[in-house]
Amino acid sequence: MTYILVRDRFRSWVTAVVTYLDVAATTRVDTRVSDVVLHWMTEEFGNAGSRTHEYGTRAKKGVHEARAFIAATVGAKTEEVIFTSGATESNNIALLGLAAHAETTGRRHIITSAIEHKAVIEPLMHLQSKGFEVDFLQPGSSGRITKEAVLDRLRDDTALVSLMHVNNETGVIQPVAELAHELRATKTFLHVDAAQGYGKVPDDLKAPIDLISISGHKIGAPKGVGALVTRRRGWDKIPLEPIMFGGGQERKLRPGTLPVPLIMGLYEAAKIFREGHDRWAREAQAMRTRLLDALAAHTRFQINGDTQHAVPHILNVTFDGLNAEALIVRLKDQVAIATGSACTSASYTPSHVLTAMGLPEMVATNGLRFSWLPSQVEHFDPDSLAKTIAHMQPTE
Secondary structure (H helix, E strand, O other): OEEEEEEOOOOEEEEEEEEEOEOOOOOOOOHHHHHHHHHHHHOOOOOOOOOOOHHHHHHHHHHHHHHHHHHHHOOOOHHHEEEEOOHHHHHHHHHHHOHHHHHHHOOOEEEEEOOOOHHHHHHHHHHHHOOOEEEEEOOOOOOOOOHHHHHHHOOOOEEEEEOOOEOOOOOEEOOHHHHHHHHOOOOOEEEEEOOOOOOOOHHHHHOOOOEEEEEOOOOOOOOOOEEEEEOOEOOEOOOOOOOOOOOOOOOOOOOOOOOHHHHHHHHHHHHHHHHOHHHHHHHHHHHHHHHHHHHHHHOOEEEOOOOOOEOOOEEEEEEOOOOHHHHHHHHOOOEEOEOOOOOOOOOOOOOHHHHHOOOOHHHHHOOEEEEOOHHHOOOOOHHHHHHHHHHHOOOO
16 A cells, blocks of 8 residues: 655645555565665665775675675576666666677577567667568467477577566466577577566476566565676676777676676665565455456456466456546546556557567457555455446446
């Protein structure tokens, strides 16, 4: 439950009590995390690149511990993790950074899906404009790309497969672990955008995935920090070239002063999420059941996406006869929800994810995404929400 505050220069007051059901867009920073961030901003404020005094030494040690922990969560080596500003930057380094190697080796074919986040689709479209051949696979109504569909498109000149871990609109889990084992024996690299899956479906990411993009603000860390895992193949490094220059930090792949407070915040958030994962999964599933039971009792709707391969905390539905934007406005004093990705929800065009799934335009245009953290919905009443929606729904 969240209190929305209206502020002027001198005062603030509560105007409404709104349940936040949009954690697929971002999460509230855990107070334990913000305490750590503040400590590293105001007490241990050294530059990890400073080697002439203890402030720098302690900052460097903290970053090393954070790097080692993040690596361990995905079964990687410490030196295989580089810190970035988030999954979008990680995606760009992974996708654009492989371009030179792909051109040198004459392997300019890439496989991805039509349901990726724009942070993957747009860099790949850039490569397409430079002469790369990119196959955008369609998932069908389940919203799940099959391993076989990817392998059927694999060619001798396929440099890369890029497939998201968990879809940000439907919550559908993609078979990245299965695919990783298949591709490890080939020359084709696998990149996984794990912005929505990191911490939520941890075992998948321990598979031999070459490149993993991680976002901090999806798990209670601050915005502006993430990581890219660059897993070696034996002794061979992933042949990435930098897309930015100046300073040589992060093995020359991500130059710039390391944001130590943000990195330590990501470290703390990842620890909290790992320690509480089982409880999170159990309570998130319980909330899903409560919400679906309430909606089924009072409304007519369809679930968009495979329900057998989905994370417990993301649900995408379309309500019969209701306009999604009108519904969001009507519900704004009860719940904070979205029509899809926060990066594209300002647009009223049909969801590119639901469209790629082959759903009818009215369904694709009016899909609503509910996503939650159990700790923030303890007092939420799904029945009251369902009744409000039912009052708006036309009679059959």
